[in-house]
């Protein structure tokens with residue numbers, strides 16, 4: 143493979159993708175409403191000679207852009223949704239929204255999507271100069287944050303033609319691969335009977351009481367569940383503002399996580415029983431709806447090693463003095479516990495040498511693939527169906543938490559763009575290596591079957607549930 147040619151190709155078009163990323167940062171569109179973000183990407187990819195199919199899987203802001211012919215079919219999974227209430231001005235060291243309460247890109251998905259596009263276009267340009275059999279697809283995957291968009295796309299068969307998928311995520315550190323927790327988001331809606339809370343309390347049946355009792359029950363459940371599981375909730379409807387009314391309606395949204403989807407399934411059954419118990423205790427009724435669910439990311443030994451090999455060649459990133467000074471200012475307004483956590487992790491996987499490399503404000507060091515479970519991602523649903531590799535690249539100063547105003551503020555910076563281009567280079571190299579050695583696909587497929595450990599992919603999302611239900 144001619145790495146020099148690939149580097150030149152990437153360098154020549156770097157500005158296009160930095161601009162795409164910056165524009166998506168500005169649009170800051172929430173899950174399944176990413177109309178401007180997807181339109182901009184579709185237009186850019188059409189100009190690059192890709193065949194674009196919009197609205198795939200019945201989701202208006204989902205699309206795919208394809209180039210090339212035959213096998214192997216290598217896909218890049220882009221995301222571009224923002225988070226609520228994270229609007230933040232760029233490049234300033236204090237919290238200050240552009241528009242109060244508006245969404246913002248706190249998870250770096252503007253870089254995630256644009257970086258995957260950058261990889262797809264680089265592979266296409268390389269193949270134009272060195273023709274070889276193979277297809278490259280960029281998938282525009284909306285609604286990752288809380289929406290599990292890719293799980294709905296899997297259900298509609300969107301990824302069936304793929305041999306291999308690559309995905310990455312911007313973080314404050316760089317690592318070869320991690321796994322995630324499977325996750326289900328469930329809404330419990332209680333219905334009771336309104337009455338005057340002082341005059342006729344005996345005639346009322348409180349839905350809010352049911353929510354409170356359900357939460358008490360779930361909190362007692364914690365002692366008796368596997369330690370890796372996580373249960374979180376938010377009361378999304380309290381039933382009203384008046385304490386002198388017995389609340390007839392109330393809703394609580396649960397997020398239930400565990401290492402594997404079947405463990406989530408078991409836990410969901412137990413939480414459902416708690417909800418039914420709360421309804422029985424209060425004389426109310428409960429309606430239970432699963433709105434989204436994420437499978438755990440199935441790590442793929444062959445692909446993760448391939449990615450890590452190229453990652454080690456692309457790193458260190460040789461930050462400029464200005465970039466490091468910029469990062470230093472954000473490290474100061476970050477959380478020291480956050481970078482100490484990464485330092486400890488590096489020490490764990492790479493010994494003292496790993497920890498000692500966490501000097502300065504940027505983690506210019508890559509950690510190897512590790513069997514760690516962190517957060518949840520709908521890349522998990524793809525990884526049970528197509529061999530996939532999912533890795534992280536530093537785009538933010540050490541100490542920057544995901545979903546924070548600090549991450550939004552750094553979203554258009556030179557350090558963010560440098561991380562994005564590094565991710566694109568790693569993915570393009572790995573993809574081209576597979577195009578040159580298509581037998582890798584078979585090994586990766588065998589790895590995927592092995593990692594399934596006798597289980598088959600299943601989703602907790604009921605067939606009748608539409609994307610973006612809540």
Ligand SMILES: [Zn+2]
Pocket residue numbers: 249250251286311
């Ligand atoms: Zn994210």
